[in-house]
Amino acid sequence: MTEEELAELLDQLCPMHLMLNATGHVIEAGGTIRKLRPDCSVVGARFLDLFEVLRPRRVMSMEELLDAPDGRLHLRFRDDPQTSFKASLAPLAEGAVVNMSFGISLLDAVGAYGLSAADFAHTDLAIELLYLIEAKSAAMEASRNLNVRLQGAKIAAEEQAFTDTLTGLKNRRALDLILQRYLAASVPFALMHVDLDYFKTVNDTLGHAAGDHVLQEVARIMVDVTRSDDTVARVGGDEFVIVFPKLRDRKQLDAIAKRLIERLETPIGYNGEECRISGSMGTVLSDQQAGGEAGELLHAADLALYAAKHGGRAGHRFFDPSMTAPPAISSAVPRDRMN
């Protein structure tokens, strides 16, 4: 095969080839290579002046280039844009043929040089690789969006699971967790059990919608009279528990209870009707029950609440170890029965 025939063949099959002469100068260049450097003449330039050889290291001459193991090269343009290439070198009787590909720099190269499918050999997987990059990016994006939505849904579900949906207060589950946390960390706290008085009457005479409205107002009042790090939870139909971390001052707790009763007794308007309720409270301090468990504390607060109800509604009592539950009243019995 003559040199001309070889050049023709390479032009057809390898748009990214270079033919070098014995001195290491470029004597032929494929169409795509010429397109990468439209302003300078690739043909006639010394190969090692155009490209830096990244691997193998320290290739400074044509002889060293020809010595590259299996003719495998990693190259980089010396001038900008410094595109890198994979290349295979095959020696000729005089000189060599170098066939190049973009390898991993493909995506940057098609952008930098505005290449099209026609610039690649038909057998080159470049187009398939570009297709895959785009397809996988689009699929990844869709998956990422799904993950973000699922994450949002998960947070919303957890939020709901700890929230009483009617009032927006914490629910029983949340209360149990908070109590466990305080007990485990030995944070002292006061636990106040609040039961609405006359709520059943509102429900019976004005209907459930009025009752719901009253509960929402009550929730607002409770949040109002407590501090931001206190926990207000709705634990039953008209039963609430307030946890006051680091508060053991009985006077202060009593004052909060009185203020709460006062606010609860302000008539709540609903559709032109006035809903009149009140509340009774029982409070226990976490250190009143040595080694106390959450259940015991809730029970103690319950006993104090019962004592408050028993002593005439709209009252507040602190738990006292002499308090015992009457047979008919326990925390499992709906408090409405007492109204």
Place this chain on the structure above:
Amino acid sequence: MHGLINRAIQSFICHNYGRECWLRVTEAAELGFVEFEPMLVYENETTDKVLVEIVRDLGRNRRDLLEDLGTYLVSNPNTESLRRLLRFGGVTYVEFLHSLDDLPDRARMAVSDLTLPALELREYALGHYTLTCQPGLPGYADVMTGMLRTMADDYGALAILDHKGATGGAEIIEITLIESSFAEGRSFELGARAG
């Protein structure tokens, strides 16, 4: 049915007929949700119900509607990535047509659980082709007709497409290429990735 297909239907209805219409359709089809997730797989009958309700709501011919869906998929900026992926098939419309044989494989390469029925292009005279769409995806050939017609514009080719109907389960689309470079077409740069 793959979520990508369901999502494509949702996107098409919302864009062309408004979200109100889509909400009516999901309600009537008793989906229990209003958003299809593109990366999840749904029961085939879910898609069937949605299509039935769309046709009922819009009072349109089902096949025309599916053709419009095909047009939407390759012409709307919302789904530009799909148009770009199709353009990777070939430099000219004819090359693109020939690449359709590989379309199901290409789809699977992108999303491994997206299965499309086989397509087969035959050139029976110069500029005259038939595309055989194998069964498995109801309305496939209708959507394909809309897509191919719009892709002809995309390449700047002048082509006439005719859905010839079904023969033994498979559906045939007849494609007559009148001129391959009739107009400029839309540009396609390998490096310009759709955002």
